[in-house]
Amino acid sequence: MRQRTFALSLLLIWLVFPSLPAAPQVARVAAAANLNFALSEIAERFAKDRGSRIELVFGSSATLTRQIRDGAPFELFLAADEEFPSQLAAAGLTRGAGVIYASGRLVLFAPTGSPLTVDERLTGLSRLVKERKVTRFAIANPALAPYGKAAEAVLRKHGLWDAIRPQLVMGDTITQAAQFATTGNAVGGLVAYSLVLGPGVAERGKYVVIPEADHPPLQQRMVLLKRAGDVASQFYAYIQAEAARAILRKHGYGVPQ
Amino acid sequence: MDWSALGVSLWLGAGTLVVLVPWGIWFGRLLAFRHFRGKLLVEALVTVPLVLPPTVLGFYLLVTFGARSPLGQAFQSIAGHSLPFSFAGLLLASALANVPFVVQPIQRGFEAIPRDVRDAAACCGLTPWQRFVRIEVPLAWPSILTAAILTFAHTLGEFGVVLMVGGNLPGETRTLSVAIYDRMQAFDDRSAGIMAATLLVIAVATLMVTTTLSRRVSRARA
Amino acid sequence: MPDRRLSVVLRQAAPIPLDVEFSCEPGQVMAIFGPSGSGKTTILRAIAGLYRPEQAQVRSGGESWTDTSAGVFLPPHARTVGLVFQEYALFPHLSALGNVMTALGHRPRAERRHRAESLLRLVHLTKRMSSRPHELSGGERQRVALARALAREPAVLLLDEPFAAVDKAVRRRLQDEIDSLRRTLEIPLILVTHDFDDAVRLATHVLVVEHGRGVASGPMSVLTSRPDVAFLREAVGLGSVFDAVVTRVDAERGLAALSFGGGELFVPARAGMAGASVRVRIPAREVILAVGPPQGLSLHNVLVGSISAIQVEPTSDLVIVRIQVGDEFLLSEVTRDAVARLQLAVHQRVCALVKSVSIEVQQTSRA
Numbered sequence: 001m002r003q004r005t006f007a008l009s010l011l012l013i014w015l016v017f018p019s020l021p022a023a024p025q026v027a028r029v030a031a032a033a034n035l036n037f038a039l040s041e042i043a044e045r046f047a048k049d050r051g052s053r054i055e056l057v058f059g060s061s062a063t064l065t066r067q068i069r070d071g072a073p074f075e076l077f078l079a080a081d082e083e084f085p086s087q088l089a090a091a092g093l094t095r096g097a098g099v100i101y102a103s104g105r106l107v108l109f110a111p112t113g114s115p116l117t118v119d120e121r122l123t124g125l126s127r128l129v130k131e132r133k134v135t136r137f138a139i140a141n142p143a144l145a146p147y148g149k150a151a152e153a154v155l156r157k158h159g160l161w162d163a164i165r166p167q168l169v170m171g172d173t174i175t176q177a178a179q180f181a182t183t184g185n186a187v188g189g190l191v192a193y194s195l196v197l198g199p200g201v202a203e204r205g206k207y208v209v210i211p212e213a214d215h216p217p218l219q220q221r222m223v224l225l226k227r228a229g230d231v232a233s234q235f236y237a238y239i240q241a242e243a244a245r246a247i248l249r250k251h252g253y254g255v256p257q
Numbered sequence: 258m259d260w261s262a263l264g265v266s267l268w269l270g271a272g273t274l275v276v277l278v279p280w281g282i283w284f285g286r287l288l289a290f291r292h293f294r295g296k297l298l299v300e301a302l303v304t305v306p307l308v309l310p311p312t313v314l315g316f317y318l319l320v321t322f323g324a325r326s327p328l329g330q331a332f333q334s335i336a337g338h339s340l341p342f343s344f345a346g347l348l349l350a351s352a353l354a355n356v357p358f359v360v361q362p363i364q365r366g367f368e369a370i371p372r373d374v375r376d377a378a379a380c381c382g383l384t385p386w387q388r389f390v391r392i393e394v395p396l397a398w399p400s401i402l403t404a405a406i407l408t409f410a411h412t413l414g415e416f417g418v419v420l421m422v423g424g425n426l427p428g429e430t431r432t433l434s435v436a437i438y439d440r441m442q443a444f445d446d447r448s449a450g451i452m453a454a455t456l457l458v459i460a461v462a463t464l465m466v467t468t469t470l471s472r473r474v475s476r477a478r479a
Numbered sequence: 480m481p482d483r484r485l486s487v488v489l490r491q492a493a494p495i496p497l498d499v500e501f502s503c504e505p506g507q508v509m510a511i512f513g514p515s516g517s518g519k520t521t522i523l524r525a526i527a528g529l530y531r532p533e534q535a536q537v538r539s540g541g542e543s544w545t546d547t548s549a550g551v552f553l554p555p556h557a558r559t560v561g562l563v564f565q566e567y568a569l570f571p572h573l574s575a576l577g578n579v580m581t582a583l584g585h586r587p588r589a590e591r592r593h594r595a596e597s598l599l600r601l602v603h604l605t606k607r608m609s610s611r612p613h614e615l616s617g618g619e620r621q622r623v624a625l626a627r628a629l630a631r632e633p634a635v636l637l638l639d640e641p642f643a644a645v646d647k648a649v650r651r652r653l654q655d656e657i658d659s660l661r662r663t664l665e666i667p668l669i670l671v672t673h674d675f676d677d678a679v680r681l682a683t684h685v686l687v688v689e690h691g692r693g694v695a696s697g698p699m700s701v702l703t704s705r706p707d708v709a710f711l712r713e714a715v716g717l718g719s720v721f722d723a724v725v726t727r728v729d730a731e732r733g734l735a736a737l738s739f740g741g742g743e744l745f746v747p748a749r750a751g752m753a754g755a756s757v758r759v760r761i762p763a764r765e766v767i768l769a770v771g772p773p774q775g776l777s778l779h780n781v782l783v784g785s786i787s788a789i790q791v792e793p794t795s796d797l798v799i800v801r802i803q804v805g806d807e808f809l810l811s812e813v814t815r816d817a818v819a820r821l822q823l824a825v826h827q828r829v830c831a832l833v834k835s836v837s838i839e840v841q842q843t844s845r846a
Contacts, residue, residue: 381627382584
């Protein structure tokens, strides 16, 4: 009797446990968090068109860069700026310098019910700050995410940085910042345009696109890494082709000519 | 529901058990029965992962075994991949983080065996190995079981170390707890909610199994 | 029949001081007797191989179990010792039968159960063989411990305070059992105790231990009449102990006659005494001395002997007089004044007078 129970348990274990965790036969792509919706759609399209699967891992550009330097097995890296890819190139981890694949925009977002009124010149925000009515304001961590760095530039330009600094809540990634900004945990935030255009996010409040002149351009560069396989190289080319560019435009990015 | 993430979590739990429990039995017994200089220090070291923030462990593992370190490069040339950002690296991190959960209950279990009973076993003609298998392990069994289940449950809940050392690679190092975080970031609360509920159910079920098992064992033992 | 003589030499300064040397022949019962903390249990553990003193020699017959000078130390599982622990140390996860079977590893598998059952029958534990230790009473647990020790077919049987945790009635029965066992076993039996009555009941020889040192050893009857052993005196109350046989029982007069190495004694008769072997203890306080046979006394016991020693107590006014009566010795505790009055001196012939009711008699076997 005891042997039967033992055999049964073994069978159960074998059924429940899928195959041993191992490196899969697909391309692993690291992407800045702002590409959360856009790149997922592009990868789906790629899978349909070419039949190969892409595994996407989103994170802040700084964290992904660090992981790649520590040996993370990515084959393609889409950053939110040009600085991080060039660091990797300088360390000899890339195949060349890569290309700029898109340029991003910031928006000022205020969730429904927030006292913040949104406008391009940030007058609503300035007023709230002066009235000390800002509970929390969300941006991405400038040290980790280029979109956070851009947000800091915008706030400094409008002379709000020092005053609003104590109330800032900084997301590790731009998506985390967007979570804070759109779920009512803050009066609002400076987040990526592409995220606000994602499904179900825009309805959560009001937003306005920040003029490009107010921050250093968010030129987003991607690089193939040394270990990139065929599928990754194909995907690299695919992103620069028309089908993908249309998707990027749809998600609020500018695309290079 | 990310099935591959569930699989990774379960494999990590099982793998940690396979790696730690036999060693824990040997080491817990050693701490229980032997007295040596520096024993206090050893016991303190065993407890360290309990009080250390997981990020500290993650940091040291990355620094020691990352691609930029000599050890990491040596590993890479042998195994073909880096130790962090692989399941093997995760297993190492998990094993280190769970040392106190394994060693301490087992040590208490062996300590609870009266000295006279072990001596009596020797006087009955049992060799040290026979004493271990027929007297010590059966008497310490409830603690061994508790240690295993505690470790498994704790592994399922690991997050900080997993994220730092594993890097959220789907199918390889993306455990269920990390997948929840990942889905939340991606504005996919629905998936996150399903997985969170699953983890909760597994945790409760695991603990219920422990309690029943240990009650049954101690009744048979008493 | 292999020579099973046990010889023990233990010497150590620290951490536990030891200085003993003794031997025990098969069939003898050696009581190791001393105050708590005197190292008695350590001696047993050293014999069993559970303790390794600095200098030690333990031999069982021709086998050297411990010999520090030659670097020999047999681990306990390689020695055929039977040790009954003070708290019995039964295996809690096994039944009584399982406990005994554990010690039968030297026997073929098919035999073990049967042998275990007969050993448990031997110690009168037939009905509770499948019970766990926690379901057994103290006395039953001790029987299981005894059966388990015997299962090993030991060359020496060691008992550590076997009666300490048991009440008086059970103690009597257990002592009887151990006593009958020793007659059949033909191995040395070492018994550690701090209760002298146990020693008196069972032992043929005594080793008195104080702070790990053996201060006196020898046959029971000799040792108990040695007034110089302070611990014996304090713990025990001075007296002489020897064996006797009940030769006649006069039911009418209510008296039994005991024959011993010094002549005949009369004691009040008890049921079942006829023909029994007994152990007799006569407290020194109950022995009166007379320089000549007295007349007209109610006493039954007047023994003639000669004084072999007179020891004056330094702290009190009492004197211990040792009288040789036939092959045995009697002790008498008298005042200094009495010694002076009677002008008692060594070699003097005296009469020792003992009331029959003052004599302590313990039956050691049924007729």
